[in-house]
Amino acid sequence: MKMIVVFEKAPRLRLIGHLDLMRAMQRALRRSGLPLRYSQGFNPHILLTFAAPLSVGMPGKREIMEVPLEHDVTPEDFVQKLSSALPPDLPVLSARPVDERHPAPMALLTAAVYEAQLEQVPDNFQQTIDGFLAQKEINVMRKTKSGLKPSDIRPMIYDLRLQGGTLHMALALSEKATCKPDLLLQSLFEFAQTERPRALITRLQLLGEEDGVFKPLESL
Amino acid sequence: MNEQQSILLEQLLEQVQKPAQYIGGEMNSVIKDWDSVRFRFAFCFPDTYEIGMSHLGMKILYHLINSRQDALCERVFMPAADMADRMRQSGLPLFSWETRHLLTEFDIIGFTLQYEMSYTNILEMLDLARIPAYRDQRTDDMPFVVAGGPCAFNPEPLAPFIDAFMIGDGEDVMHELIEVIRDGREAKKEKIDILRDLARLEGVYVPALYQAEYNEDGTLRAFYPVDDAAPKVVKKRVVKDLSAAIYPDTIPVPYTEIVHDRMVLEIMRGCTRGCRFCQAGMLYRPVRERSMDRLLELADKLQQSTGYEEMSLSSLSSGDFSCLPQLIQALMDRYRDKRVGVSLPSMRIDNIVKQSLEETQQVKKSGLTLAPEAGTQRLRDVINKGVTEDDLIRSVTDAFECGWSSVKLYFMMGLPTETDEDLRGIGDLAKKVVDAYYRVPKEMRSKNGVRVTASASVFVPKPFTPFQWAAQDTMETVHEKQASLREYLKLKCVHFNWHESGLSMLEACISRGDRRIGDVIYAAWKRGCRLDGWNEHFKFDQWIEAFHDCGLTPDFYAYRERPYEELLPWQFIDAGVSQEYLKKENEKARQVQTTKDCRHGCNGCGLHTWGVCDWVKHPPLKDSDKMSAPLFD
Numbered sequence: 117m118k119m120i121v122v123f124e125k126a127p128r129l130r131l132i133g134h135l136d137l138m139r140a141m142q143r144a145l146r147r148s149g150l151p152l153r154y155s156q157g158f159n160p161h162i163l164l165t166f167a168a169p170l171s172v173g174m175p176g177k178r179e180i181m182e183v184p185l186e187h188d189v190t191p192e193d194f195v196q197k198l199s200s201a202l203p204p205d206l207p208v209l210s211a212r213p214v215d216e217r218h219p220a221p222m223a224l225l226t227a228a229v230y231e232a233q234l235e236q237v238p239d240n241f242q243q244t245i246d247g248f249l250a251q252k253e254i255n256v257m258r259k260t261k262s263g264l265k266p267s268d269i270r271p272m273i274y275d276l277r278l279q280g281g282t283l284h285m286a287l288a289l290s291e292k293a294t295c296k297p298d299l300l301l302q303s304l305f306e307f308a309q310t311e312r313p314r315a316l317i318t319r320l321q322l323l324g325e326e327d328g329v330f331k332p333l334e335s336l
Numbered sequence: 337m338n339e340q341q342s343i344l345l346e347q348l349l350e351q352v353q354k355p356a357q358y359i360g361g362e363m364n365s366v367i368k369d370w371d372s373v374r375f376r377f378a379f380c381f382p383d384t385y386e387i388g389m390s391h392l393g394m395k396i397l398y399h400l401i402n403s404r405q406d407a408l409c410e411r412v413f414m415p416a417a418d419m420a421d422r423m424r425q426s427g428l429p430l431f432s433w434e435t436r437h438l439l440t441e442f443d444i445i446g447f448t449l450q451y452e453m454s455y456t457n458i459l460e461m462l463d464l465a466r467i468p469a470y471r472d473q474r475t476d477d478m479p480f481v482v483a484g485g486p487c488a489f490n491p492e493p494l495a496p497f498i499d500a501f502m503i504g505d506g507e508d509v510m511h512e513l514i515e516v517i518r519d520g521r522e523a524k525k526e527k528i529d530i531l532r533d534l535a536r537l538e539g540v541y542v543p544a545l546y547q548a549e550y551n552e553d554g555t556l557r558a559f560y561p562v563d564d565a566a567p568k569v570v571k572k573r574v575v576k577d578l579s580a581a582i583y584p585d586t587i588p589v590p591y592t593e594i595v596h597d598r599m600v601l602e603i604m605r606g607c608t609r610g611c612r613f614c615q616a617g618m619l620y621r622p623v624r625e626r627s628m629d630r631l632l633e634l635a636d637k638l639q640q641s642t643g644y645e646e647m648s649l650s651s652l653s654s655g656d657f658s659c660l661p662q663l664i665q666a667l668m669d670r671y672r673d674k675r676v677g678v679s680l681p682s683m684r685i686d687n688i689v690k691q692s693l694e695e696t697q698q699v700k701k702s703g704l705t706l707a708p709e710a711g712t713q714r715l716r717d718v719i720n721k722g723v724t725e726d727d728l729i730r731s732v733t734d735a736f737e738c739g740w741s742s743v744k745l746y747f748m749m750g751l752p753t754e755t756d757e758d759l760r761g762i763g764d765l766a767k768k769v770v771d772a773y774y775r776v777p778k779e780m781r782s783k784n785g786v787r788v789t790a791s792a793s794v795f796v797p798k799p800f801t802p803f804q805w806a807a808q809d810t811m812e813t814v815h816e817k818q819a820s821l822r823e824y825l826k827l828k829c830v831h832f833n834w835h836e837s838g839l840s841m842l843e844a845c846i847s848r849g850d851r852r853i854g855d856v857i858y859a860a861w862k863r864g865c866r867l868d869g870w871n872e873h874f875k876f877d878q879w880i881e882a883f884h885d886c887g888l889t890p891d892f893y894a895y896r897e898r899p900y901e902e903l904l905p906w907q908f909i910d911a912g913v914s915q916e917y918l919k920k921e922n923e924k925a926r927q928v929q930t931t932k933d934c935r936h937g938c939n940g941c942g943l944h945t946w947g948v949c950d951w952v953k954h955p956p957l958k959d960s961d962k963m964s965a966p967l968f969d
Contacts, residue, residue, distance in 0.1 A: 128361050147363075154675060
């Protein structure tokens with residue numbers, strides 16, 4: 117069986133890179149005493165996949181990983197064992213057993229919800245956002261393997277709202293199309309023609325789709 | 337740290353390289369309620385996180401202090417240059433990794449002294465913490481600044497800055513030190529009275545209570561206590577029973593990569609070999625082993641609490657551990673299923689281990705490191721490095737047969753009595769190692785081809801060794817010798833590394849320095865020196881200027897051979913090994929006479945009179961026993 121696990125990467129750990137996080141999680145799993153599966157080969161390592169790497173600097177409220185297991189374990193037992201092996205800033209929130217044929221979370225991922233806490237909100241910013249979203253195309257330059265290339269991110273913005281000092285965003289995140297929140301902020305503040313304020317961006321939720329409706333990835 | 341400082345820190349972290357080293361919060365780091373303890377200790381490592389977190393002594397003492405209910409211990413490391421600069425510019429003081437308290441909020445600030453060229457980092461850290469470096473400028477409400485570790489055996493260069501030094505094994509004296517300062521502070525005693533109480537502890541040196549006088553030629557004329565509480569001689573502390581001593585069964589597991597990212601099992605302390613250049617070999621006497629039962633118990637606990645995938649065995653000469661094959665076998669059996677690799681000490685690849693190697697792939701074949709130290713048998717006899725060419729070739733051949741393909745050879749240049757022939761010998765030895773690889777049948781050896789790396793460091797004479805009176809080679813001579821070695825090592829499959837000669841010269845000045853060297857270290861720091869051990873930050877010219885600022889010359893400290901009659905700055909410390917023994921050993925070196933390993937029988941180094949030396953009662957080896965090559969991991 118495989119376990120779909122939801123965990124949090126707390127703000128204190130936001131500057132930890134993806135590889136470091138993965139190593140920390142592998143060591144936690146080794147401490148947990150759970151029946152893990154190892155890769156074959158010269159340097160066997162724990163089988164473990166993350167739905168989507170988090171950028172350095174970004175905390176994650178509900179991150180998802182898939183842990184293949186040697187034999188069946190109840191989700192309660194899994195959560196309890198893994199929790200006791202994790203540091204306080206990396207709590208495990210839930211676990212759901214799925215069978216071997218269940219597609220990998222990474223393959224089901226289509227979008228993510230973010231929030232950006234802005235240090236200052238420009239005047240009439242809601243109007244700016246409305247104007248920004250009313251554009252038919254939002255062309256930005258993106259770094260690709262073959263240099264900078266123009267690309268339209270408008271279809272990748274599923275939601276963009278201001279609530280108090282916080283910007284809520286739902287953006288495409290999949291193997292086919294991804295709009296990073298940083299890129300969106302850059303484009304938005306260029307459109308607003310104001311200097312971009314400091315902002316702590318947090319990934320709140322990973323999403324997949326069922327019958328054309330977004331749902332939390334861990335429930336799919 | 338107040339809220340404003342916290343916000344500032346978060347901002348700085350976004351602007352510096354490798355920010356994750358500053359965040360703390362690692363698994364097994366100990367966070368105690370600040371207000372629920374009577375006593376707070378900041379353990380400071382005077383180098384960056386990746387180095388400090390690899391250090392075993394810090395883990396032992398962190399665990400020891402935190403095991404006390406009445407105390408807490410938090411870690412502090414030297415910020416990298418970019419972080420240090422930004423902290424200074426923005427006014428953010430140095431803080432602890434666990435709870436981000438400022439250093440001024442602690443009762444004790446303790447530095448571990450592992451390397452002389454990290455001393456400017458101590459001044460940098462105190463400055464970043466807004467604590468005056470000179471102890472006589474600190475007020476009574478400020479934390480005590482203490483230090484220990486191997487370099488504390490010559491404490492004089494840091495005497496102007498440190499309130500109290502711990503000499504010898506830290507776990508033996510730490511509780512007493514903490515309690516004296518705790519009780520003194522709670523009773524609102526004056527600092528000078530607490531210092532007097534400290535000086536009465538065995539193994540504690542309080543520099544404020546001693547006076548140094550100098551002759552016109554700059555040598556030490558007299559050194560004596562000026563207070564009744566201070567002993568004439570400070571005797572090192574020794575943990576008598578290593579199995580009974582506290583050892584961490586859990587250690588913080590870093591998020592970021594550090595230099596040695598694995599569990600460490602200290603299997604024994606001390607070394608019986610008696611290499612004449614080796615300070616650790618003299619300071620950590622006598623040899624004490626941990627019992628198999630205790631080691632296996634610790635290994636299990638460490639493995640469970642850390643989840644580490646690799647375990648290494650630590651000691652000065654692991655091959656001499658009496659139960660090494662049994663220990664390795666037991667560890668491999670235990671951890672095969674848990675996929676824990678065991679790093680072997682590189683030598684002693686005898687049949688038992690060889691067999692295990694073939695059975696499992698639990699041992700990493702990253703590289704084999706051997707330390708013949710000198711190129712000819714004559715010079716190896718001078719330094720009493722009891723390894724022969726045959727030992728070395730046998731070791732590398734065994735390793736090549738097990739699939740190793742890269743070998744590192746460590747040498748020193750500038751050893752007493754060294755000639756050009758000895759330097760040529762380094763080239764010859766490297767060539768013979770390459771030849772040994774090609775003599776191994778093709779189907780047994782690695783397909784990667786052989787790679788030999790020869791590193792030659794510059795010999796630095798150290799206190800409490802038989803060579804403590806010796807002159808170091810001048811930098812000019814070192815450069816000539818390096819040029820010769822480059823020629824001799826122009827060989828196929830051989831790569832040559834050499835060291836910064838200026839750094840070794842300054843290390844020699846500080847390691848045998850007197851009290852006046854403190855001012856030089858301060859002047860160098862004022863001139864911008866810090867992180868001297870890091871090539872990109874080392875400012876040799878500024879150090880030389882710093883000597884001039886203080887009216888001193890490096891030549892006096894590094895290049896001068898001391899007569900036996902001269903009073904040495906560290907002579908008031910009793911490290912167990914007597915000055916007479918060191919003289920005798922130095923004389924034997926000049927006559928190219930070796931001294932046997934003391935497990936064959938006591939050599940009378942001095943420690944036998946302390947009653948801590950098991951070997952005296954039960955010599956475990958007979959003269960006829962064949963010793964394996966003492967080459968280190």
